[in-house]
Amino acid sequence: MPIGLTHVIxxxxxxxxxxxxxxxxxxxxxxxxxxxxxxxxxxxxxxVAFNKYLYPQNIDGIFFSIFIITIAAAExxxxxxxxxxxxxxxxxxxxxxxxxxxx
Amino acid sequence: xNAQEIIFYLIAAYILxxxxxxxxxxxxxxxxxxxxxxxxxxxxxxxxxxxxFIAAIQIVVYVGGIVVLIIFSVFLTQKxxxxxxxxxxxxxxxxxxxxxxxxxxxxNILLHHNFGSASNVMFDPNMDKIGMAMLNTGDGGFILPFxxxxxxxLAAMIGCIVIAMKIKKxxxx
Numbered sequence: 001m002p003i004g005l006t007h008v009i010x011x012x013x014x015x016x017x018x019x020x021x022x023x024x025x026x027x028x029x030x031x032x033x034x035x036x037x038x039x040x041x042x043x044x045x046x047x048v049a050f051n052k053y054l055y056p057q058n059i060d061g062i063f064f065s066i067f068i069i070t071i072a073a074a075e076x077x078x079x080x081x082x083x084x085x086x087x088x089x090x091x092x093x094x095x096x097x098x099x100x101x102x103x
Numbered sequence: 104x105n106a107q108e109i110i111f112y113l114i115a116a117y118i119l120x121x122x123x124x125x126x127x128x129x130x131x132x133x134x135x136x137x138x139x140x141x142x143x144x145x146x147x148x149x150x151x152x153x154x155x156f157i158a159a160i161q162i163v164v165y166v167g168g169i170v171v172l173i174i175f176s177v178f179l180t181q182k183x184x185x186x187x188x189x190x191x192x193x194x195x196x197x198x199x200x201x202x203x204x205x206x207x208x209x210x211n212i213l214l215h216h217n218f219g220s221a222s223n224v225m226f227d228p229n230m231d232k233i234g235m236a237m238l239n240t241g242d243g244g245f246i247l248p249f250x251x252x253x254x255x256x257l258a259a260m261i262g263c264i265v266i267a268m269k270i271k272k273x274x275x276x
Contacts, residue, residue, distance in 0.1 A: 002108075003107065003108050003111050005218050006213055006214065006218070007111065007115075008148075008152075009213055010210050010213055010214075011115045011118065011119070011148075013206060013209050013210060013213065014119055014206060014210075015118060015119065015122055015145075017202040017203075017205055017206040017209075018119065018122045018123055018126055018202070019122075019126070020198075020201075020202050020205070021126055021198050021199060021202040022125070022126030022127075024194070024197075024198035024201070024202070025126070025190045025194055025195050025198045026126070026190070027187075027188075027190070028131060028187055030131060030135075030173060030176055030177055030180070031126075031131060031134055031187075033173065034125060034126070034134060034135065034138045034173065035126055037138065037142075037165070037169060038122055038125065038126070038138070038141065041141075041142065041145050041165070044145075044157075044161075045145065045148065048149065048152060048154060048157060049152070051226075052152055052153075052154070052226050053218075053221055054218060054219065054221050055221065056221055056224045056225065056226035056227075057224040059228050059232055059233060059236060060243075062154070062156070062157060062228055062233060063233075063236070063237070063245050063248070065157055066157070066160060067248055067252055069160055069161070069164050069165070070164075070252050070255075070256065071252070071255065072164075072165075072169070073164050073168055073169060073256075074255055074256055074259035075259075076168075076169045076172055076173070077172065077259055077260070077263045078259050078262055078263055078266070080172055080173070080175075080176045080263075081262070081263040081264075081266040081267040082266055083176055083180065084176060084179060084180065084267050085266050085267060087179070087180045088269075093180050093181070
């Protein structure tokens with residue numbers, strides 16, 4: 001079986017669920033952000049692979065990837081600003097300790 | 104097995120191995136470095152798929168931007184050598200089970216799905232084409248999302264400054 005769409009998609013699926021595992025197990029905001037970055041990257045691989053293997057005459061998938069990368073950069077910057085603000089008020093970035101609005 | 108397949112499997116093993124290390128290691132700084140390796144691996148996957156432009160963006164934005172930002176915030180919020188508390192077994196086991204089950208389920212569907220075949224056009228995403236489509240106002244052009252994303256970046260930049268700004272006590276009174 002030559003390397004094709006299925007191989008790349010299964011790779012990106014595995015990467016996505018590695019990110020999901022990290023998102024479930026981590027309790028530190030920065031590491032949760034890292035897991036989200038892994039998930040966004042696997043989505044990018046998906047878009048590019050579908051573009052390359054199924055619709056080689058178009059370049060729409062490439063543009064989706066470019067815009068996802070841009071938005072991921074903005075999202076990471078805002079998330080880190082929020083993390084720094086949380087650290088100032090709680091002296092910790094553990095999600096278990098930011099529970100004022102929980103009850 | 105030809106060279107292209109061997110290189111694909113090497114890249115895949117590299118990405119997944121470093122990705123697993125990034126979500127399981129107990130030291131937060133090492134997690135950031137493993138994430139950096141994983142992102143470089145994804146850039147090499149883009150090179151493998153003949154997408155030099157996306158690979159360059161991946162390296163510039165993710166490796167040069169986001170990971171550096173993450174490392175900065177690690178240094179701002181905790182001691183780099185500190186170990187995080189080990190995750191509870193009651194949390195990791197269900198998470199691992201759920202992820203593995205979902206992976207097996209999705210992979211099963213993907214392996215049995217026929218995606219159809221592509222048209223015989225050569226995939227040639229050169230820079231000219233991408234640049235022309237990016238600023239094209241006509242059919243299939245991307246000028247509107249391009250401008251929207253530039254506004255979003257500006258808003259995010261101002262928002263970051265406002266959120267992370269330290270308000271002095273005297274100024275508020």
